[in-house]
Amino acid sequence: MLRFFTLQAEWFRHVWEVFVVDRPYEKGKQIRSYEIMDFLGAGGYGMAYLVRHRSSGERYVMKQLRPSSKKNKQGLRAHQNEIDMLSQLHHPAIPTLVEQFEWQQQEFVVMAWVEGATFWEQIFEQGVRYSHAEAFQMLHKLLDIVQHIHQKGIVHRDLRIPNVIVHEDRLFVIDFGLACKQDDSRPFLWEQTRQDPAFDPRKAPFCQSDHYALAHLVLFLLYSSYEPAANESERSWQEELGLPSRARQLLERMLQVKAPFRSTEELSTEVENLIKNHMDDAQNPSTPPVS
Numbered sequence: 001m002l003r004f005f006t007l008q009a010e011w012f013r014h015v016w017e018v019f020v021v022d023r024p025y026e027k028g029k030q031i032r033s034y035e036i037m038d039f040l041g042a043g044g045y046g047m048a049y050l051v052r053h054r055s056s057g058e059r060y061v062m063k064q065l066r067p068s069s070k071k072n073k074q075g076l077r078a079h080q081n082e083i084d085m086l087s088q089l090h091h092p093a094i095p096t097l098v099e100q101f102e103w104q105q106q107e108f109v110v111m112a113w114v115e116g117a118t119f120w121e122q123i124f125e126q127g128v129r130y131s132h133a134e135a136f137q138m139l140h141k142l143l144d145i146v147q148h149i150h151q152k153g154i155v156h157r158d159l160r161i162p163n164v165i166v167h168e169d170r171l172f173v174i175d176f177g178l179a180c181k182q183d184d185s186r187p188f189l190w191e192q193t194r195q196d197p198a199f200d201p202r203k204a205p206f207c208q209s210d211h212y213a214l215a216h217l218v219l220f221l222l223y224s225s226y227e228p229a230a231n232e233s234e235r236s237w238q239e240e241l242g243l244p245s246r247a248r249q250l251l252e253r254m255l256q257v258k259a260p261f262r263s264t265e266e267l268s269t270e271v272e273n274l275i276k277n278h279m280d281d282a283q284n285p286s287t288p289p290v291s
């Protein structure tokens with residue numbers, strides 16, 4: 001009985017937070033020098049808005065720590081983390097940090113707005129399909145950005161398809177809420193899921209955490225053009241995708257099924273070599289991207 005009431009109370013608290021406490025601001029709301037143009041979405045701890053600077057007219061993204069997360073250590077840490085990481089990263093493919101401030105007891109951070117659509121939106125909303133060669137070209141472009149992040153001693157830890165924006169032929173990496181410094185003792189996401197008891201994460205180069213996530217991102221791109229045959233029985237991605245063996249091995253190394261890459265430079269060189277010598281788009285004609 002007690003459990004029933006506890007569950008009910010939890011449920012009411014959740015509904016209260018989502019619909020009342022964390023209700024996003026309306027369009028047109030003015031917050032310091034910014035006017036809200038659109039609500040972009042809410043993540044685990046934050047709410048993101050497209051805003052316009054009232055005097056310059058410039059557009060930015062303003063993220064607000066969810067009011068319900070203000071007393072939650074993880075929420076505050078993710079919000080502050082994004083600010084710390086963005087302040088250390090200066091790259092044309094990473095949003096520039098503009099400012100952080102508190103307004104009416106709410107925490108805000110303002111950053112450059114990146115025009116375009118995420119890989120997630122492209123694949124699941126616009127029906128864009130990536131051929132094998134295109135998927136690895138995207139990986140190569142992403143590695144240019146990720147190399148910069150790693151050279152700063154930072155690991156992103158959340159390189160997923162909703163966190164990469166595509167604009168024309170350029171890619172941008174967003175969402176640094178889970179990022180951490182190389183020497184940070186927080187465990188990496190893939191280490192938490194790893195099953196091998198002999199594996200010692202403290203001895204693994206920190207970059208391998210992002211390589212692992214990037215392999216999953218590439219698999220999403222590759223599966224965007226995969227058509228399952230009727231009555232197909234369950235097969236592994238290695239069997240289903242029919243990649244050239246060099247490409248398959250590269251992904252297996254990123255996923256640490258085979259000896260992992262020791263550095264992002266090494267991985268990037270291997271991807272470059274793969275694109276030049278082993279990827280033939282004729283094997284997998286691409287559906288023209290829907291723009």
Ligand SMILES: Nc1ncnc2c1ncn2[C@@H]1O[C@H](COP(=O)(O)OP(=O)(O)OP(=O)(O)O)[C@@H](O)[C@H]1O
Nearest residue numbers: 040041042043044046048061095112113114174175
């Ligand atoms: N700098 C940016 N430029 C353009 N769009 C952005 C920018 N930052 C975030 N967005 C968009 O705002 C929305 C919310 O982003 P946000 O990173 O706060 O949350 P999330 O990715 O949904 O969740 P979480 O932070 O829990 O991973 C997403 O649609 C994202 O694409």
